[in-house]
Amino acid sequence: MLVSDNLSVNSQGHLTIGGADTIELAAQYGTPLYVMDEELIRKTCRRFKDSIDKYYGGNGLPHYASKAFSCMEMCRVIADEGLGLDAVSIGELYTAKKAGFPMEKVGFHGNNKTNEELEFAVECGVGQIIVDNISEMKRLEAIAAAKNVRPTIMLRIKPGIDAHTHDFVKTGQIDSKFGFALETGEALEAVKEAISCENLDLDGLHCHIGSQIFDIAPFEEAAKVMLGFIAQIKNELGYEIKGLNLGGGFGIKYLEKDDPSPFETYMERVSAVVKSQCESLGIAVPYIHIEPGRSIAAPAGMTLYTVGARKEIPNIRTYVSVDGGMADSPRYILYGSEYEAVVANKADQERSERVTIAGKCCESGDLIGENMPLQHAESGDIIAVLATGAYNYSMSSNYNRLQKPAVVFVKNGESRIVVKRETLDDIIRNDI
Numbered sequence: 001m002l003v004s005d006n007l008s009v010n011s012q013g014h015l016t017i018g019g020a021d022t023i024e025l026a027a028q029y030g031t032p033l034y035v036m037d038e039e040l041i042r043k044t045c046r047r048f049k050d051s052i053d054k055y056y057g058g059n060g061l062p063h064y065a066s067k068a069f070s071c072m073e074m075c076r077v078i079a080d081e082g083l084g085l086d087a088v089s090i091g092e093l094y095t096a097k098k099a100g101f102p103m104e105k106v107g108f109h110g111n112n113k114t115n116e117e118l119e120f121a122v123e124c125g126v127g128q129i130i131v132d133n134i135s136e137m138k139r140l141e142a143i144a145a146a147k148n149v150r151p152t153i154m155l156r157i158k159p160g161i162d163a164h165t166h167d168f169v170k171t172g173q174i175d176s177k178f179g180f181a182l183e184t185g186e187a188l189e190a191v192k193e194a195i196s197c198e199n200l201d202l203d204g205l206h207c208h209i210g211s212q213i214f215d216i217a218p219f220e221e222a223a224k225v226m227l228g229f230i231a232q233i234k235n236e237l238g239y240e241i242k243g244l245n246l247g248g249g250f251g252i253k254y255l256e257k258d259d260p261s262p263f264e265t266y267m268e269r270v271s272a273v274v275k276s277q278c279e280s281l282g283i284a285v286p287y288i289h290i291e292p293g294r295s296i297a298a299p300a301g302m303t304l305y306t307v308g309a310r311k312e313i314p315n316i317r318t319y320v321s322v323d324g325g326m327a328d329s330p331r332y333i334l335y336g337s338e339y340e341a342v343v344a345n346k347a348d349q350e351r352s353e354r355v356t357i358a359g360k361c362c363e364s365g366d367l368i369g370e371n372m373p374l375q376h377a378e379s380g381d382i383i384a385v386l387a388t389g390a391y392n393y394s395m396s397s398n399y400n401r402l403q404k405p406a407v408v409f410v411k412n413g414e415s416r417i418v419v420k421r422e423t424l425d426d427i428i429r430n431d432i
């Protein structure tokens, strides 16, 4: 039931994360609480970097997709590990900049960047702006000309790959709001347009086919399609594309039964495909970016809740209600995403029941999950929901005017607050 190696059960029967007792964390910081294991974040960063070194001669860099989980301390940890970073809004850029992140290692994404965002990105000197559409390209060209600079851009391409994942998190197909389509010739026209922009330096192409993908084949397929396009650009336009960003989307283990391919296998196979394609197409081997988000943040995190009410509805189901819900954990109501949960103070016992864990928001759909195996949970128990480090805090809201929980980092058994719990005054801070 413990989906990650950094979790364990101590002699008191309490669940531990990164050597820290979750029951002590709940007592010290209150619940709901997000807990992240800094050592695991760092370890995963190193695995990504090391595999690019090992299989691709170090000719590339992983960029952490900060939308998965962003706060200043996370940016500092990512910087310290030497990774780049992706941002998709001025808020994520601002967080990185304020944290002292080296902005030349930042890629700026988004399908509808505003002029304010583009100007800010240019002023920060981000490494690449990943241009999504022609309107943006023209606006960026004008901004760059006015500032007399020449930002480096990549173009977001839809390679037309079906990634076999949830419809809401598929992004590589022609019917997507992201990027330029290959099949229609739109992408080649965009390349021509970019080359003709004097104040833009077209350096690379980008694709991202989706999220929580377990198979390596769609990634290999996407790499092939993109390299074919790089060869076409060279042959038809005489222009050399130097960089290839293959996006993120690496699946993680949410449930015991999940069995994603290890990233090392991905990198080994995709590197082999890239090198052999480049040779047969007669093009230079590009530098590579990859953009893991979920795979760095999710396994390192968990959410702790206190159990309140328990409702047994005979022959129907048992509801165990917790002191959070869709405001801090929106992925169930959004995508029906499933998690493993453990009664953290009874972690040495069997998960002998099947229950619905419900949130406290005024929506029937506000559930953490249904039919979840769990120890017998009673009022006052602490429930840990596992692998919640990505797309939980970053998607959290103040629905029902709930205060956003604190985020605590754990490192070798020691804990510290990295995001404070919101106060009641925070809730009314912008009210007039």
Ligand SMILES: *Cc1c(COP(=O)(O)O)cnc(C)c1O
Pocket (backbone or CB within 6 Å): 065, 067, 068, 086, 109, 208, 210, 211, 212, 247, 248, 249, 250, 291, 292, 293, 294, 295
């Ligand atoms: C969301 C996103 C990622 C990260 O995806 P994960 O599934 O979290 O790895 C990477 N690149 C782009 C462009 C994205 O939109």
